Amino acid sequence: MKVTLKINGETLTLDVPPMMRLIDVLRDRLDRTATKEGCGEGECGTCTVLVDGEAMNACLIPIGQCEGRSIETAEGLSSAAEPTALDRAMVERGAVQCGFCTPGMVASVRGLLRRVEKPTEAEIREAIAGNICRCTGYKRIVEAVMAVTEPAEERR
Amino acid sequence: MAERVAGTAGWMGEAPARVDGPGKLCGATRYAADAKRDGVLHAAVVRSEVARGKLIGIELDPGFDWTGIVVVTASDIAKNVVAEVEEDLPIVASGEIRHMYEPVALLACEDPVRLERAKAHVRVEVEALPAVLTIEQALACEAVIYGTDNVMRRCGVEQGDAPSAIEASEVKVRGTYRVGHQEHVYLEPQVMVAWWDGDGVHVEGSLQCPYYVHHALVHALGEPNDRVQVRQAVTGGAFGGKEDYPSVIALQMALLSRKAGGRAVRIVFDRKEDIEATTKRHPARVELQSGCDRDGTLRALEAKVVLDAGAYHTLTPVVLSRAALHAAGAYRWEHVRVEACAVATNTPPNGAFRGFGAPQVLFAVERHLDAIARELGMDPLELRKKNLLGIESVTPSGQVLESSVGVRECVEVAEARSGYREKRGRLGVGNCVGSRTVRGIGASVVLHGAGFTGSGEERLKGVVAVDLLPGGRVRVRSSSTEMGQGTETVFRQIAAEGAGVPFDRIEVAVPVSGIVPDSGPTVASRTVMVVGELVRQAASDLGERVRREIEAGGGDFAAAGDRLLAREGAVECKRQFVPAPGAKFDDATYRGVAYGAYGWACNVVEVEVDLDTCEVKVVGLWTATDVGRVVHPVLCAGQVEGGTLQALGWALWEELLWKDGRIVNPRMTSYIVPTSLDAPPMVTELIEAPYERGPGGAKGVGELPMDGGAPAVAAAIEHATGLSFASIPITPERIYDALQKAGREARS
Numbered sequence: 001m002k003v004t005l006k007i008n009g010e011t012l013t014l015d016v017p018p019m020m021r022l023i024d025v026l027r028d029r030l031d032r033t034a035t036k037e038g039c040g041e042g043e044c045g046t047c048t049v050l051v052d053g054e055a056m057n058a059c060l061i062p063i064g065q066c067e068g069r070s071i072e073t074a075e076g077l078s079s080a081a082e083p084t085a086l087d088r089a090m091v092e093r094g095a096v097q098c099g100f101c102t103p104g105m106v107a108s109v110r111g112l113l114r115r116v117e118k119p120t121e122a123e124i125r126e127a128i129a130g131n132i133c134r135c136t137g138y139k140r141i142v143e144a145v146m147a148v149t150e151p152a153e154e155r156r
Numbered sequence: 157m158a159e160r161v162a163g164t165a166g167w168m169g170e171a172p173a174r175v176d177g178p179g180k181l182c183g184a185t186r187y188a189a190d191a192k193r194d195g196v197l198h199a200a201v202v203r204s205e206v207a208r209g210k211l212i213g214i215e216l217d218p219g220f221d222w223t224g225i226v227v228v229t230a231s232d233i234a235k236n237v238v239a240e241v242e243e244d245l246p247i248v249a250s251g252e253i254r255h256m257y258e259p260v261a262l263l264a265c266e267d268p269v270r271l272e273r274a275k276a277h278v279r280v281e282v283e284a285l286p287a288v289l290t291i292e293q294a295l296a297c298e299a300v301i302y303g304t305d306n307v308m309r310r311c312g313v314e315q316g317d318a319p320s321a322i323e324a325s326e327v328k329v330r331g332t333y334r335v336g337h338q339e340h341v342y343l344e345p346q347v348m349v350a351w352w353d354g355d356g357v358h359v360e361g362s363l364q365c366p367y368y369v370h371h372a373l374v375h376a377l378g379e380p381n382d383r384v385q386v387r388q389a390v391t392g393g394a395f396g397g398k399e400d401y402p403s404v405i406a407l408q409m410a411l412l413s414r415k416a417g418g419r420a421v422r423i424v425f426d427r428k429e430d431i432e433a434t435t436k437r438h439p440a441r442v443e444l445q446s447g448c449d450r451d452g453t454l455r456a457l458e459a460k461v462v463l464d465a466g467a468y469h470t471l472t473p474v475v476l477s478r479a480a481l482h483a484a485g486a487y488r489w490e491h492v493r494v495e496a497c498a499v500a501t502n503t504p505p506n507g508a509f510r511g512f513g514a515p516q517v518l519f520a521v522e523r524h525l526d527a528i529a530r531e532l533g534m535d536p537l538e539l540r541k542k543n544l545l546g547i548e549s550v551t552p553s554g555q556v557l558e559s560s561v562g563v564r565e566c567v568e569v570a571e572a573r574s575g576y577r578e579k580r581g582r583l584g585v586g587n588c589v590g591s592r593t594v595r596g597i598g599a600s601v602v603l604h605g606a607g608f609t610g611s612g613e614e615r616l617k618g619v620v621a622v623d624l625l626p627g628g629r630v631r632v633r634s635s636s637t638e639m640g641q642g643t644e645t646v647f648r649q650i651a652a653e654g655a656g657v658p659f660d661r662i663e664v665a666v667p668v669s670g671i672v673p674d675s676g677p678t679v680a681s682r683t684v685m686v687v688g689e690l691v692r693q694a695a696s697d698l699g700e701r702v703r704r705e706i707e708a709g710g711g712d713f714a715a716a717g718d719r720l721l722a723r724e725g726a727v728e729c730k731r732q733f734v735p736a737p738g739a740k741f742d743d744a745t746y747r748g749v750a751y752g753a754y755g756w757a758c759n760v761v762e763v764e765v766d767l768d769t770c771e772v773k774v775v776g777l778w779t780a781t782d783v784g785r786v787v788h789p790v791l792c793a794g795q796v797e798g799g800t801l802q803a804l805g806w807a808l809w810e811e812l813l814w815k816d817g818r819i820v821n822p823r824m825t826s827y828i829v830p831t832s833l834d835a836p837p838m839v840t841e842l843i844e845a846p847y848e849r850g851p852g853g854a855k856g857v858g859e860l861p862m863d864g865g866a867p868a869v870a871a872a873i874e875h876a877t878g879l880s881f882a883s884i885p886i887t888p889e890r891i892y893d894a895l896q897k898a899g900r901e902a903r904s
Contacts, residue, residue: 135640
């Protein structure tokens, strides 16, 4: 079937089987490999992308449900050439180790920051609760987000 | 903790931004499964489905269309062995099935859908035999699957006369402690690709130790060294899980590719297969018996350690050595006897996992110290402080600790930062903080030998090369891999300081066999301390050569370097590991210098236990860790924090459940690792008691954080509830059962 959707702002029309997973469309059809597969069943969060601004697991979304939607991946949410304050904070403050969870983590954090300008620590932890990181202990991920948002209260 | 601002030079002690960060962040970095390969064949493994048996036959369903599907079974393999410590592990099973997930046939096909169908059409006939599935079953010898008594390996450490000294002691305590499997759950599952061309065989994958894989390929394929090339892809976490296992899939892919005429063949494990088929942390049973004085002076310890090796050796003999040498913990005992053995079971072979035998025995000895403190009516941390190893102390192997023992400072700092003493009095059994919640605080003190055990480093003789490049740039070549821990960044720092140039002048070569020298494997907390020191020495040699050129002909580093290059063609400085004078270890008697240096740590954990749901929430974690010298404050603390959370996971949630040799919960839905909501606030203190043979004084830090978390959690739960757990994980179900039992006992 033909599906028209936006990926990182670019409108694309794809001819794809409707049940093909969004993660496979991104990785195999479009060669956008920022989105990783860590478990394939929505538990690890490495494939998190923004769908119309909301963080979702790309391994659980059939492409047939993406008609007219806007998909954002780490390729569009972060930049090595022109890093944002969040990008810099994540690298400098130790939020990145092996990096396999990182693109999904970025998507969840960006999704949060669209909804809440200055999230509390609890809100940050809640927002990334679906993104497993086995390397960092999460502390430095949370701190990197807080460093660029300067939450008004509940700062530990 | 205030972080030091990155300086312009980025030398040791500063915090330059990690070099692989930006690419990983925006997804530009390609991991092994991300690389586009046209015409690549996808691979799959058909596994036994029986825990123990005789392989009668393998039949390809004649009703299925096998066109375009490559099949490899044991009959295709001339030398069917994955060379590790021993040579018992087959690439594909032949004759005997020793565990549930043993590979019996390998398939490859361009179309992944047909590949999946084909798997179902391989008929494997196995005659099942009674299986040995636990340590107890192995020791009972109801079925004998290895040697005459199921014992794969034994070792022991002895100092003084522990049995007599315990007999003569004023206070005697005994206990049995158990820990289970732990799965690595690196976020990137195993990936490997192999192909053949005129130059031989090439493999590329997510791996820790390129030369382990290289050795296994050369050994089994009968190709000369230079016709086997192993390249490390960007690796998404490993924790030991990509130390030995990649050799297995590298060989499997190489064999499939050879049969496919050299076409590239790639395997990407899904999470279920990764949890089922790959190595895990060894389960252990540790029986301890000790004697001490009434005043808390520890006298003697006797330890009987049993590890569950699983079906094959993999790295078990080395894990067992480390377990035996850490079994007495961070304390002075005049008399120690450790008897350690590893038994064979019909479960997937266990292998390397961060800590490598130490977390198992340190859980036991730390819980045992808590039991002694209870017996004496003493504060558990006071008991520890009274008996800590120090400078001039002698370890159970007879090693005299000459320097770099920061353990007392670790304890003092963690105690002060956590408010341990005040909380120990205010919190605890009976002191509800909510209507039905109690809090408790507990501590552990641990050590971890950095570098290979015993004569290991002397045998490895690791080599590092540093090259001068045009424009005053410098390249480090080593086989130490980046897997998230920060090798690429800290090696740049060390080389920059060694050569006397800024951080951004340094490059680190991708680990490819034949291009980088063999610096040994990226394991055993040895990368910074052992290989990093070789980096420093080689870079320093190189810097010295350029400086001599500057003195002779003027110019800056770049100009003088370019003159040198123009004259000599290539400028390379190499350094090889040289053992410390007099540092000998006897592998037969386990006497001598077991490790060049030890890292030390004190962990304090505060928990809140809900007496209705029996859930445990870790509400505070304070660690003080002696790393010798902090090379990079952010990355170093990151090792401590991430490793400690893995330890908390092992203590509270992570449990592999087994039924008839099969894993019941091989998914992230049911094997529970900590999330951001489970992770406590952490205070991380880094202590520096320098080790003179590490770069700038640095020791290993990679594994130490895995050692102290579990016993500290158990101690905190004991303080909160009065329940003393001698095994982990301490799940809500186990707390519930223990509370019920305690209630019944109180009523009767």
